[in-house]
Amino acid sequence: MIALITSIIAAAIRIATPLTFAGIGEAINEKSGVINIGLDSIMLSGAFVSFYVCNKTDNILLGVFAGLISGIIISLFHGYLAIKGKANQTIIGLALNFFALGLTSFLFLVGFGTSTELPTCRIVSNISIPLLNKIPILGEVVFSQNIFVYLLFLTIILSYIIMYKTSWGISLISVGENPKAADTAGIDVKKTRYLACIINGLLGGLAGSYLTLAQLGFFMENITNGKGYMALVAVILGKRNPLGIFLAALVIGVADATQIRLQTAGIPLPSEIFTMLPYFVAMIVLLFSIKNNKDPLALGTPYERNAR
Amino acid sequence: MDKKKKGKIISIFLIAIITLFISWILILLVGTSFTKACSGFYKGILGSSYNISEVLVKMSPLLLCSIGISVAFQTNFINIGADGQLYIGAIIATIVAMYFNLPTILVLIIALILGFIFGGMYSLIPGILKSKFGISEVINTIMLNYIAIGITGILVKTILMDKSGYFPMSPEIEASFPIIIGKTRLHLGIIISIVLALVVQFWLDRTKSGFYIRAIGQNVRASRCAGIKINKNILISAMLSGGFAALAGVFEILGVQHRLMVGISSDFGYTAIIVALLANNKPKNCILTSLGIAALQVGSLSMQRYAGVPSSIALLIMGVIVLLHLGNEALFPFLYKESK
Incomplete structure (x- = not known):
């Protein structure tokens, strides 16, 4: 029983990792007042570019790097249309999802053809931390994961410090809550928002790299399959707090890991009953998280200096 | 106001040209001839009355x-x-x-x-x-x-x-x-x-x-x-x-x-x-x-x-058109500038 629970939690962490990466990026983006529903597009492009580069060069580091760049490009494009173009941010994010899905599917088919053999790439191996991995339960759950998971723990701590303990974090929040006041206080609203977009692209790209370079080792059409939206659930549920987002992603991860277990357990029920579980959990959990909803006041509204 | 309307109309043409250009590049990327691809496209939608009905x-x-x-x-x-x-x-x-x-x-x-x-x-x-x-x-x-x-x-x-x-x-x-x-x-x-x-x-x-x-x-x-x-x-x-x-x-x-x-x-x-x-x-x-x-x-x-040509090109083109359409004031600012 303990072995089962341990393995489910370990799997939940692996499922939660990309959601948390992307979620923290989105949280920073939203704190600045820009909402990007197109997390899926960032992850998808990160996943594809990472895979492509890693497949061609056999260099994982180079693959991750390229994935980050592609994520940043997509996120900056969203930022440009939202901040400069003052377009509806939700709609643009949505459109970016279509665009990225089309682009990655097209380039994948052009680059690798439609052979029956799935093209693959190297994936990162698990690193067991000596001594710590001997701790019962925790050793397997936390200290025998791949480099991305360790990077995730670092990102959670760092982003927490940046958001709540640095002056840039305060500018970030003020730009999202009251851009006019922030502008009056001498904070460059646009620069802060663009920087938040870059961070979102970076972390979203990393989430994408994780999918292809750590979890799967291959790419296929629509590989994210709605994970970007799941990350958005984690953002709302975690109230845009890095640690909260991780815990929220873990809840989704546990639901998903459990349903995979149940599917393979040989219970004579249609498998869809189990595959629906994470989506139900997401909706129900959202319903219980609505008390004291603290959206940044300027979320989704472009800043105009001369507007009244 | 008039200028804005004119800008919108020109932007539609610009979007059409950019979209065609991008599709041309994508088709070249696949390695087939543009005319062959176009004739395939044409046959698919207007080739026969059955094709037309399939579009509908x-x-x-x-x-x-x-x-x-x-x-x-x-x-x-x-x-x-x-x-x-x-x-x-x-x-x-x-x-x-x-x-x-x-x-x-x-x-x-x-x-x-x-x-x-x-x-x-x-x-x-x-x-x-x-x-x-x-x-x-x-x-x-x-x-x-x-x-x-x-x-x-x-x-x-x-x-x-x-x-x-x-x-x-x-x-x-x-x-x-x-x-x-x-x-x-x-x-x-x-x-x-x-x-x-x-x-x-x-x-x-x-x-x-x-x-x-x-x-x-x-x-x-x-x-x-x-x-x-x-x-x-x-x-x-x-x-x-x-x-x-x-x-x-x-x-x-x-x-x-x-x-x-x-x-x-x-x-x-x-x-x-x-x-x-x-x-x-x-x-x-x-x-x-x-x-x-x-x-x-x-x-x-x-x-x-x-x-x-992979059919996912349709999704890609749709994405391009929508993004250009939604962002046209940011992407083509010269169309909307007031001439003094």
């Missing part, structure tokens, strides 16, 4: 879903759940056809009415969650898409399963909407959906309740001050949008596919979002844009057969 068959669900999405977007209810709502309509149509022992005409009418009601109710879930609890409808509608597909999967493996077969699908359904041109799959749904688009446009433009819907989209605060009940109207638009998407599902089952299974919607509900966006959320514009998008999809499939 594709257009019908896109149009119905996009009418609903347009109404929802007018009140800023970002309904991404049309795909799930379509499945609900399809399920209802299958149940009515399988279990209601009635003459065909009654089956068709009851399926349309019940489909509309249940699709509307399914869409009311995120509507209520948004208006009463303030939970993002974007996320809930997407979750409900997955859930609707899950429900379909469960049903076609259990009570709606074809017992004589092995695959998870319903038995073939005999009740069918009349085919309007012989030897094609073009059914009555296309005419009904075009009429509905015009009716809904009239409702939005010329009636009080339609005006409320538009007013909320323009300015929520002003509408609230004017005494318009915001939540009630959001719920109305949510319900209507779900209802129309469900009608698309009813027509798919009783007009085109005649069997319920997972996969009856080739992402109609998602593509319809693009249709609505390009139509500036106006149902009457949806008629033309859904025709265009359907032609693009059917044409690109044929381009894949004739010239080996």
